[in-house]
Amino acid sequence: MAEEKKLFKVKIDNISVEVEPGTTILNAARRIGGDIVPPAMCYYSKLQGSGGKCRTCLVKVTKGSEADPRPMPKLVASCRTTVMDGMEVANITSPEVQEARKGVVEFLLLNHPLDCPVCDQAGECHLQDLSYEHGADTTRYEFKRRTFDRIDIGDKIQLHMTRCILCYRCVFTADQLTEKREHGVLGRGEAAEIGTYIQQSLDNNFIGNVIDVCPVGALTDKTFRFKNRVWFLKPVDAHRQCEDPKCCGKTVLWMRGDEIFRVTARKDQYGEVEEWICDTCRFDKKDVKDWVIEGPRKIDRHSVISQGHYVGVHKPKDTLVEVLDGRQPKLLLDIHNISEVNRPEIDLSKIDGPAHSDDFNKK
Amino acid sequence: MQALTSRARQVDRKPMTFIEKIYLWNIIKGMIITFKHIWKRKETVRYPEQKRPFSPVFRGLHILNRDAEGRENCTACGLCAVACPAEAITMEAAERKPGEEHLYREEKYAARYEINMLRCIFCGFCEEACPKDAIYLTETFAPANYKREGFIYGKQDLLIPAPGEKNKA
Numbered sequence: 001m002a003e004e005k006k007l008f009k010v011k012i013d014n015i016s017v018e019v020e021p022g023t024t025i026l027n028a029a030r031r032i033g034g035d036i037v038p039p040a041m042c043y044y045s046k047l048q049g050s051g052g053k054c055r056t057c058l059v060k061v062t063k064g065s066e067a068d069p070r071p072m073p074k075l076v077a078s079c080r081t082t083v084m085d086g087m088e089v090a091n092i093t094s095p096e097v098q099e100a101r102k103g104v105v106e107f108l109l110l111n112h113p114l115d116c117p118v119c120d121q122a123g124e125c126h127l128q129d130l131s132y133e134h135g136a137d138t139t140r141y142e143f144k145r146r147t148f149d150r151i152d153i154g155d156k157i158q159l160h161m162t163r164c165i166l167c168y169r170c171v172f173t174a175d176q177l178t179e180k181r182e183h184g185v186l187g188r189g190e191a192a193e194i195g196t197y198i199q200q201s202l203d204n205n206f207i208g209n210v211i212d213v214c215p216v217g218a219l220t221d222k223t224f225r226f227k228n229r230v231w232f233l234k235p236v237d238a239h240r241q242c243e244d245p246k247c248c249g250k251t252v253l254w255m256r257g258d259e260i261f262r263v264t265a266r267k268d269q270y271g272e273v274e275e276w277i278c279d280t281c282r283f284d285k286k287d288v289k290d291w292v293i294e295g296p297r298k299i300d301r302h303s304v305i306s307q308g309h310y311v312g313v314h315k316p317k318d319t320l321v322e323v324l325d326g327r328q329p330k331l332l333l334d335i336h337n338i339s340e341v342n343r344p345e346i347d348l349s350k351i352d353g354p355a356h357s358d359d360f361n362k363k
Numbered sequence: 364m365q366a367l368t369s370r371a372r373q374v375d376r377k378p379m380t381f382i383e384k385i386y387l388w389n390i391i392k393g394m395i396i397t398f399k400h401i402w403k404r405k406e407t408v409r410y411p412e413q414k415r416p417f418s419p420v421f422r423g424l425h426i427l428n429r430d431a432e433g434r435e436n437c438t439a440c441g442l443c444a445v446a447c448p449a450e451a452i453t454m455e456a457a458e459r460k461p462g463e464e465h466l467y468r469e470e471k472y473a474a475r476y477e478i479n480m481l482r483c484i485f486c487g488f489c490e491e492a493c494p495k496d497a498i499y500l501t502e503t504f505a506p507a508n509y510k511r512e513g514f515i516y517g518k519q520d521l522l523i524p525a526p527g528e529k530n531k532a
Contacts (some may be wrong), residue, residue, distance in 0.1 A: 077492045110460045117440030176381050226456040226471050229441035307445060333511035340517055341453040354458035360474040 042167035043079035051079035121217030247278035436497035443489035449480035
């Protein structure tokens with residue numbers, strides 16, 4: 001029998017939890033769950049080395065440990081600080097932390113273009129949630145926001161460098177998931193940007209996962225670009241037998257009717273993917289016949305994505321046809337004869353990239 | 364039995380007197396009320412000649428706005444459609460191509476935008492939700508129509524004419 005590991009007792013917002021030595025404060029908080037979990041924009045539990053960059057997970061350590069009960073002098077990043085035995089941490093109970101987090105959000109939004117009406121990430125964007133919860137409604141920044149020359153990084157992934165908050169998640173994903181990393185961070189400080197240097201296109205079977213790890217709308221799916229808003233789509237759990245041994249084939253299909261608009265990996269409550277999926281599943285399988293559909297995906301009730309999704313609806317039996325002796329009721333207007341929207345001959349989900357004016361005008 | 368209110372009266376079942384039987388007094392009483400109304404102020408207006416002023420918050424027919432340079436404001440963000448309690452608004456977005464910058468303000472725009480006026484309840488939530496000042500409710504009634512087809516308003520019905528462009532309607 002191996003020697004039993006001594007568990008560290010930690011108190012986060014006056015809730016006790018016992019965790020193994022070496023656990024970070026953030027992960028200890030996630031063990032408890034609920035409101036006390038600090039938000040994280042750059043930390044990703046599935047990516048080694050991530051964290052410590054965005055500073056949104058700052059917490060106050062009010063008691064260092066049982067042996068040394070002095071509080072830590074400054075707020076610490078909970079994703080990078082490991083727990084000590086008897087440590088006491090304040091997150092939502094500390095006004096200082098809330099104030100600091102508000103400042104961090106303001107800094108993150110300094111150069112963010114706030115083009116949410118255009119951005120495809122809107123509705124599932126962590127920065128949107130974070131600024132809604134913590135941010136001020138106006139900015140004090142008076143200077144021009146930074147802009148970049150647009151770089152084309154391939155025909156499947158769209159990069160919007162202005163929206164990037166430099167969390168480095170995509171770089172870690174490319175480093176750890178794909179065989180050869182082709183993009184990285186160029187420049188320093190304010191000039192830092194995600195790029196492929198010589199406009200080399202990202203070409204790797206797992207590179208599509210950078211879309212899922214991106215907390216903002218900097219990396220988005222080009223095959224889904226401007227096709228629809230996420231809250232008008234119905235997320236459905238589905239799987240398929242994927243040829244790639246590294247791919248689990250378990251995905252979420254974002255559907256409207258029988259059309260598959262987008263395929264993503266399954267994300268847990270912290271917005272982290274449960275298992276990685278390959279690019280074939282993500283970009284090329286946009287047909288219902290390719291998938292085995294398991295059922296609707298559970299979406300948090302407070303998310304905008306859950307709007308208009310009626311679960312467990314009982315459709316009443318229409319007795320009119322029976323009463324009319326099998327005659328169908330006379331329709332005064334079939335909306336599909338008049339409406340220009342959702343025309344069956346224009347299948348938006350089958351268009352490769354974003355739709356353009358000529359896609360709509362073709363007869 | 365205890366009466367529920369003090370206004371309850373026992374119905375008078377006595378036979379009518381002669382004065383009551385000839386009914387004249389009741390007719391005169393009724394005509395007094397009728398003729399009194401000739402001299403009273405009328406609550407109605409003579410509609411086609413005379414119109415009531417709209418309240419400043421009146422919500423009528425929708426328009427889609429353009430900016431000062433005549434470019435469409437709408438970016439098809441879908442917030443009006445998600446705010447719409449009657450689910451009257453539908454849209455389809457497209458990406459702006461090079462050379463279309465004078466038509467659309469942002470890189471994404473509504474290629475199709477439809478309001479079903481049969482469903483619309485003119486609550487004005489779409490106007491409130493719009494982050495781009497694109498949709499407004501005007502002080503015009505939605506015109507009546509003999510057919511339901513005429514109530515499906517597309518972009519050509521909703522967009523205000525661009526400056527310089529002659530209004531064909």
